[in-house]
Amino acid sequence: MSITYYSYPADKNKQLSAHFKMGEFVSGSDYTNGIYPSSVPIHDMLPEILEKVFEHFGCAYGIINSGYRSPDCDRAVGGSGSGPHTLGIAVDAYFYREGDKPVPSRLVACYLQDIGIKGIGLNCGGNHNGTHFDMRGYGVWDGSVWFGDETDYSSGYNDYYKYTGTTKAEVYPSGGSSTQQTSNTSSASSSQSTNKAMTTSNDIINIIKTYEGLSLTAVKLTGEDYYTIGYGHYGSDVGANQTITEAEAVELLRKDLKVFEETVNRVVNVSLTQHQFDALVSLAYNIGTGAISESDTVSFLNQGKIGHAAVDIPSWRIGMGGQILPGLQKRRQTELEYFVNGQDFTINDSMNVRTGPGTNYPVKKVAQISANGRQCVVNNTSTADAVFKAGTEITCLEVKAVSTSRVDVWMRCPSGWICARQGDDVFIN
Secondary structure (H helix, E strand, O other): OOOEEEEEEOOOOOEEOOOHHHHEOOOOHHHHOOOOOOEEEOOOHHHHHHHHHHOOOOOOOOEEEOOEEEEHHHHHHOOOOOHHHHOOOOEEEEEHHHHEOOHHHHHHHHHHHHOOEEHHHHHHHHHOOOEEEEOOOOOOOOOOOOEEEOOOOHHHHHOHHHHHHHHHHHHHOOOOOOOOOOOOOOOOOOOOOOOOOOOOOOHHHHHHHHHHHEEEEEEEEOOOEEEEEOEEEEEEOOOOOEOOOHHHHHHHHHHHHHHHHHHHHHHOOOOOHHHHHOOOOOOOOHHHHHHHHOOOOHHHHHHHOOOHHHHHHHOEEEEEOEEOOHHHHHHHHHHHHHHEEEEEEEOOOOEEEEOOOOOOOOOOOHHHHOOOHHEEEEOOOOOOOOOOOOOOOEEOOOOEEEEEEEEEEEEEEEEEEEEEEEOOOOOOO
């Protein structure tokens, strides 16, 4: 998971980023009267995002008014006792330029919106210079995350520029880009980037070569109008009896991939990691530019439903005859793994933690799961079934698509296997 647990007494002076220490993430009422929280969860991306805001607005200093809150502390300030602050995924922050000049919340909120944060509270606590942000909904927009104005505690906005009347020039006075996205800190993911001009990596090119196979002589497949040569190169430029070298086949593949790279760059309008981009190009190379452009996979991505997009990849397993093809299943499994391994997802329903990828595997007991996992279960009794609460964040260490008449997708996290998709039902964001 993207959560690290700290001890306030031992780690309070630990520098989590250039301008913020661990102790600043603990709410004041949690360490008064000599009472210190012994285990403080802090989402690993919070310091990174605070620094992005700090640097973007040229700040002299920043103040975290409220970070982690114990359930009692959260209730004491009017919270539910189980909100994002209690999970260590939220901060309320103020930013100041030289001369103690505050950066207005409307500017901070617009910038956070631009870099992909969805859990935003404008005018935190009614203060026009305070901004709440949390990691709920990072990479997903389903209307249930907080994205509103705390002055009157209304929510439901999806564009702070329009709501506040803020211009891009105010947020980017030097003309900087408003499409930069935050980086993903998961270990197996490359840093995020806007999709424009992204190109496929050598790793995915080698995977595509493996699945396409190599033919140094032109062949004409049943039902096709043209010949195919190399690593799946097909078209009117391939003639009967034509032969090429392996180097020429690689050159043709790289040239062909540019069309699919351009398509993915054009039709996907959210930020992708390199692994996500590569997986989509591999999928597009197999199913075609038209199919990928009109696919549910891309539609989910553009809605911010990254989890839905991921588990839709195995759907593309049907051949021209309407049959499930083992070769396509295997390729989709590889692309799915490439897309999700090492990334974080949030489950949106209470979910059993099983010993293997399927309902035929037994549910683990609480005593059998990781220490972090035990903090996320419905019943923390050691002999109880391990059932994660809705909202639990999991890191995908392994994924398995089980394709029969429907598609089921299972993810293994440090505690065990979680069902991510069962037919048309998707359980992850």
